[in-house]
Each structure stands twice: as C-alpha cells, then as structure tokens.
Amino acid sequence: MAETTTSETDAMRRAVALAASPGVPLHPNPRVGCVLLAPDGTVVGEGYHHGAGTPHAEVEALAVAGERARGATAVVTLEPCNHTGRTGPCAQALIAAGVRRVVVAQRDPNPLAQGGADTLRAAGVEVETGLLADEAERVNPAWTFAHRHGRPFVTWKFATTLDGRSAAADGTSRWVSSPAARRDTHRLRGLADTMLVGTNTVAVDDPQLTVRGDDDLPVGVQPLRVVMGERDLPAERRVFDDAAPTLHLRTRDPDTALRTLYAEHDRHHVFLEGGPTLAASFLRAGLVDEVVTYVAPMLLGAGRSAVGDLGIATIADALRLELAGTTVVGDGPDANVRLVLRPALRPTERGTN
Template sequence: MAGSADGFSAAEVRAMRRALELAATPGVPLGPNPRVGCVLLDADGREVAAGFHRGAGTPHAEVAALAEAGADARGTTAVVTLEPCNHTGRTGPCSTALIESGVARVVYAQPDPNPLAAGGAEALRRAGVAIGSGLLEAEARRLNRAWIFALEHQRPFVTWKFATSLDGRSAAADGTSRWVSSRPARIDTHRLRGQCDVMLVGANTVAVDDPELTVRDEYDVPLARQPLRAVMGERDLPDDRRIFNDRAPTVRLRTHDPRAALAQLFDLDRRHVFLEGGPTLAASFLVAGLVDEVVTYVAPILLGAGRSAVGDLGISTIADALHLTVTDVTTLGTGADTNVRITMEPAPAPDEED
C-alpha cells in the first residue's frame, strides 16, 4: 500500500494531504526533529482538529491535535505523516497519548526510521487501535528526506552548491568571481541555505574570502533563524573573521577528514549540510563519496582560465568519470542576469560502450 491511496477513504487521503501541508509550515526548524503534521477525523470524515510539530521541545503533531480536540478526540481517526513515536524524550510517547485519548484508528504515511522512537504502531495495535500505513508515503519521505537519510546512514545529508561559468570556472584568473552567479541565483542560494541546518566551508575560504555565511532575504537582511556555520580544517583563523560574529552560531571542525567532520555534526544533531567550500574541500567530499546532491548555478559566460569549480578528483580517464543524474533544471533571471540552476545526484557509472 506504500505510496498509494489503496485501502484508504477519500477523507483520509484529503486529511493526509492537509497533514503534509501543516508539517511543511514555513518557519518550522528543519532539525534535529522531523516535520510532522496530524489531522483528526470524526466517523463521517470531517476534520475535528489538526496540529503540527513546531520544533524540538514543543508538543508533537499528534499531541497538538489532541489538545485542540479535547474530549472530541474519542473515536476519531488520527491521520499523521509519521508513525507515532513510542519513547519518552523531551515529550512523552505519542502512542500513549493517542491511546489515552480514545482514538479509534491511526493512519500514518511512513514508519519511523529512528530506532529510539519506533514501535508506536505496535503499541497502538496492542491497545486495540486500528492501524493503516503507507498512505502518501513517498510524499512524506520527500518532506523529511535529509532527516530520514541522516538516521538511516548515521551522518548528515550533504548538498554541494557551487557557481560556475560555462567552461567550469568558479573565478577568473585574477580571483574575481562576483558576477559568476546572478542576483536571482544568489537569492535562490539563500533559500536553499535556509533549508539546511549547517553551512560548511573550509578554513582557507574563511581566511581568503571572509564570508559571513548567513541566510539573508532578497533585501540582503539576515533572517532571525540561522543554520549552524561550520569551518573545517586545522588552520588557525583570526577572531575578526565575519563567520565568528554573533549573527549565527559557529563551530570549528579541526579535521581534514570529511567523515570525521560529518560525524561531529551528526553528534550535534545536525542532519543536512550545505557544502559551500572551495574546490579542494568539494573534491575531498566527492572522492570520499560523501556528496548526496549537487546544485550548480551555471552562468552564460566563458572565462577560459581561472579557478576550477572542483579540485583534483584523481580521475585520469573518461571511463572513471564521476557520473551525475540530473533531477531538475531551472532558469533563473533574464538577459545578462541569467543563471541556469542544475540539481543532480550521484549516479553509478554507465557500462562501458563496445
């Protein structure tokens, strides 16, 4: 039944779509907890109450919906985007809250991949609550793709972003790069930054370029909620670098090993890394097989010389090329202010042609 509406009522399908919309409410932190929505339906399929999780330490979506419904929760169907949790953390188990409220049926989109929280469906079954699972599972997984990936792989999901000319240059021969990415592309980059909970650069980028690495709006104003800024490398840096200001938290990762850096970030409850370092840092992650998504902004310009977008990958023949699968192509801006955003993911190398 996963990913389809087979076996579910039309009201449950509508409720799950609404729950997914609630889970994606703007402003909700993207980590370390998943985004979850819940809708309670009465016996006639009418909405009784709804809720969504607003971030770590706040009531879970099911508890928020139950609180809104009060005594009217008894006999309802809870439609929720993630299997109700079965553990006590900052809040109590949602499975227990649902049972005690008298909910008759629970429909969830996907099982909880967190081994500490899983088991809610079985607890509900033992209590006599009817269970339905797999409704719009693919949509629910897309909503929390980085969080799910991090739990399944025990490391953060890594998006590598870079801007380049048509001939693969991230800067001209004299080091200038200001117009490689257009203003629409830079605004879009900030949107993507805001979807991650870590922005990662190397110590050399901080020393040379002095980026502030904050998420800003279209008027270049820093937003209230900022991801963690991470600086990777053993090089000492002066305290006056902008990345150490008070506009966002910053952590030093004193290592050149990408796996060690990601392990430290995972231990800090970070689930999605936006990799914005230079060509050497990008190459180290690519060689280690630790890039899960590539977003590039291609400018319609030719430089002929200058800094390459990525460093040496140890590839000496075309047969060993690192292949990518294109998942989206979008044109941003018009005229001279145009970039093409290409989103890709690593793909297995194709079979060698005869």
Template sequence: MTDQPAWHGEPDLPAMRRALVLAAQGPLGDPNPRVGAVVVAADGTVAGEGFHAGAGSAHAEVVALARAGDAARGGTAVVTLEPCNHTGLTGPCTRALVDAGVSRVVFGQADPNPVARGGAAELEAAGIQVVPGVLADEAEALNQAWTFAFRHGRPRVTWKFAATLDGRSAAVDGTSRWITGPEARADVHDLRAECDAILVGTGTVLTDDPQLTVRHPDGSLRDRQPLRVVAGTSTIPAGARILDDAAPTVLFPEHDPALVLKALHEQEIHHVWLEGGPTLAAAFLRAGLVDEVVAYLAPILLGAGRNAVGDLGIDTIGAALRLEPTEVRTVGADVRVRASVVSLTTSHEEPR
C-alpha cells in the first residue's frame, strides 16, 4: 500500500477522476483504448494506480493491482472502461480482478467491443459488486474514435484541407505550397499524430508526391507513424516518397470509400485522417463517410484555381451540406475551423 491519503467526499468520483487523468497518458492512435485504473484499499487509501501504455503491454487494471499487492483484497478497483473479458495479447482483466480479491469494481464506459465486453457480468457472477457508468461521458471522450469504430463498423473519418479565403486549394498553375503558414503546418502534424491512418488518392500522390509522415518542427520523424493509405487505380511510381521506409504504406486499387474503410476497419484502424484532393474528398462526402472537417483558411485570395472540394451533386442552397462548428481558432496567421458533419438540410431558403 502507498502512503497516499484516503479519498474524501463521494467515495468513487475522486478515484474515477484520477483514473481519467491516468488514462489520458496512454497513446492515441493505438489499436487498444486508453484506460486508467485506481485501486482503493478497504481503508479508503489509494493502493495502486496504472494506465494502459499500448497494445501488447499490461492493461491498466493489471498494473494497478500489481502495485497494490495484498492491499487490493477487499478493496475497490475503479476503471475508466469496463474490464475486458477475453484473452488477446494479454489475459482477461476480469480474471486478474477476481484473483486479486477485490470486493467492488467501478467503471465508467461500457465496453462496445463485442469480443471483449461482458466483463461486468463475469465479475458479478464471481460475487463482486459492480457499479457501472460513473463519469461515463468523460470516459468515452477519451476514446472517441475507438468507440465510434465499434459502434459504426468503420473508422471515424476526419477530412483536413487547407484553402484560401475564396476556397482555393491550389493556383491555376497547380502550385499549392504553401497556402498556410508554418504554425498551421506544424499543427497539422500534431493532429495527424493522433490518427491511425492518413489517406490520399493516387491523384494526390502523382501530383504532389507527398511523404505523409508525422514530423517534429525541425523536420525529424516522430517515433510513431500512422499507416499511409493510397486509394485509386492509377499506377504509383516506384520512387514515390509515399513508398519509402519512413512509415508503413498500403495501396488499395479501389475508388469506393466504403470498401476502403471496411478494409481499414478489418486492420483495426479506428481513425482515418483524409488528406486527399478535391475528388477523393467529394467521394467521401457524397457517400456520407466524413464525420469531422478540419479546415485551415489562409488570409489570401486567388480568384481562380482548384477548389478545395469537388462536385457534391448539390445544385441549390437548400440542399447544402451543413456543418456544426466545434472550434474556431487562429493558428499563426491562419484560421483553423473544426466542425462536425451534421446532415443534409431540408431547408428551402433562398440564397442570401
């Protein structure tokens, strides 16, 4: 047992808040969810803490129980996610909790994974009191893309684009480097790093020859690189930078966004960062397969050139694809807008 003080106030909330802080230390872009756990001994003191450090490492409950030792017996395990009930790269956490002799298990989010869920019922069958749903919304927010993927059977898709104020992603001569400033470009790398895969079409590869890696401001590669994905049937030159050894790459000779996402879901990809050109972006939008938009708007005007998105099949303002802004902020000289895709409006208002 540690010499940490006992929790005060409502018995489970402080421990769950601490578990949420621990969980946030886990990696984003991992096949597994971020999970935190706190073991509270029978006398109310904190006996052990832990978080999941990524696929293949010990789960949060196992780490916390190991640190708690015998003090876990008769105590309470507070976990941000329902303890798993299956054997993967590691054993089931339900068995670890039963063997440790805890008397109560409190968890936040119910597990949406059909392979791993069922932990609550297993613990109750072993005579352990289970308290579900404590700070469930906060717990779910830790693993937004992971949860989305299991609920919808496909990865969550974020479409990122950079454009001028008049909606151009490239000039008439095709030049597009750089529309936004260095601060915005660095911000893109931070957001890329949170995703599992970066997706472009063959047209983008042939036109821009991007490397699609995640880099530090000094240009050096970050330790973890998302999967690079190229969709389309055009042949990619053998010397294309996207085929180098800086990060893994997969090629899908496919134009159907749903089939691409299905294949990625089967590879445990939960969050796709869509950086393709206007044609690929339009295909995903027309298919209803974009969930979030991250737009970087530069305070410049071109007046002509390539549009940020291709034809969406919309011919009247009443059918416009409406977005719900979730954040608007300046990044250097540019403006970043994050928005959720809501739905096609049924309004028939006249243009203003």
C-alpha cells in the first residue's frame, strides 16, 4: 500500500477543520469533512456535512470536483458510510465517481453505518485508515463515545458553596450560582442532546429544562428533556410544556435509562442536572463521565449536600476525580469558579499495581 503523502496529511488537517465548521449541529449525526486530491496533490473538491438530511461531506466534495474526481484521492475524517439513511451510502458514491484511493482518519463506530472501508476495498479502491485519527475523534467526542459504549456520554453539572452545599438548611437554593454561571450553564446545555433530572426535582423545583439564550448565545435545537423515576407527575409542570420534547422514563436504574436513550432515542450526550439522590445513583453505578461544578464564594455551614450517599465509609474508598480545567466565570461578587473534572482511573486501570 502506498505511503501517506505530506499533501494527504495537510488535506486531512483541512478536512478536520471543515468538519468543525461553526454552526454545524453537534447531533444527531457526526460532523465530517472531506478533501479530494488530484494525482498531483492539488485540491479538486472539498465539503463537509451540514447536518441531518443534508448531503454528506464526500457527496458535497464530489459535486464540487465533478469529473476531476476520477482517479482522485478522497481524504475524509470518518469512514465513508455503508448504509442508506436519508441519503445514500458514501462508499458507493466514491466508487461510482471513480475515486482511486481513500484516506480515512476515524473508523466508524456506528454499527449501522460501518463497513465502508471494506466495501471500497472490495471494489478495488485503495484504502488507508488512521491518519490523524485522534484529531478527528475530538470533533465528535460524545457521538464517538456513545457508539463505542452503547450509551450516551454523561456530564453531571451542579452548583455548590465552598462547603459543598447545594441548598440552605431551609431548602432554599436560588441562587447558589451567579448569573454569569447560569448563563454559562445554558451554553453547556446547548452542547448536549439530552437534559435529565429525577421526578423529585420536577415535583419540588419545577424546572423548565430548556436552553435560554440571548444575542450572544444563539439557541439551536432544544435538547430532549428526560424525567427519570417511577412516580406520576402533574401535567402542569413546566417540563411538560411545548418549549421542547419531553420523555418520562419510568425507571430508577441509571444503566437502563442510558441504554434506552441510546438504543431507542439515538441520544449521545446526557446533561445530568438532577438532585443529590439522582447524582449519587449515577456515581455509584460508574456512569458519570464528566463533572462540571460551579463553586460559589459563600458558606452555609448546614443544608443539603451537593451529592447523596455514595456508600463510602472511609477516606481510602473516596471517589477521586482528576481536574481537567478551571475557569473563573464572571467577576466581582458574581464570580464563580467552574471546575471540569473526570473520574480518576484506579491504579489497576492504569496498568500499575
């Protein structure tokens, strides 16, 4: 098989940049970029997927190239799809256009769409995989995670005081977080395709669970609102209004909820904003992949803990998190510290004793 050329590496970097074009929805489809190179290494076409129902990146690039696609090399961030959905299979489109070689960054983890590389090879097209794969995967992290694990990626968000309280002793919790932190929360909500809380949060707090923007924070498609729990809820709760779709999952098991959301509703990124009991159930099950917390510069001394019982009796068994990022959100008395953390690997998971 031919060596990957410098022009192909440069083209893949361009394809990754195309895939990450501003304004492209993060879900439900992956963001993909494609660059077509003539035999002499010049670019004859490029394209990217603009969202569900639109032409795929390869098809858009082929349309630009026209007859110049014959004998060309297609450099694409994700393995060309091998199935017919709203659009036809890209593997067959590349074959029909007479493309000679296809260079792929990320193999497709979606079992419904994968297999394009094998189809191309069977048709006599030379295929190379793995070029800048890590960079390509970072364009679609939640989508990739969901298809690899059979469940959505879970971000747990909460606000807390310096002493770990999410509400005062009398139950009041508005507002622990600052206006700047709440605005930032809406930005993060907009990155997910699912908002999830428990029935108790809906019964007590009556949240609407929508993304609310402003002139500088445009709102795209509202996430699916999911209420998890077995109890019935009044129909007049705000989560059941017409601002966004809502699903009531009548289960208390986090794993069942997540696998249902993936398999039956094509969900890839859950933004968990439930109370301490629901958060603890996801943490105990090992089903929190990212933690985002806004720490307010205040002390309560008593009140509701930010998380419920984790079944931990000794410091040696503490659930440890690794800090992935720290940002001051807002300024002056409205400043909060946003921490982004991920569950730490145990020593055995790191391959050490």
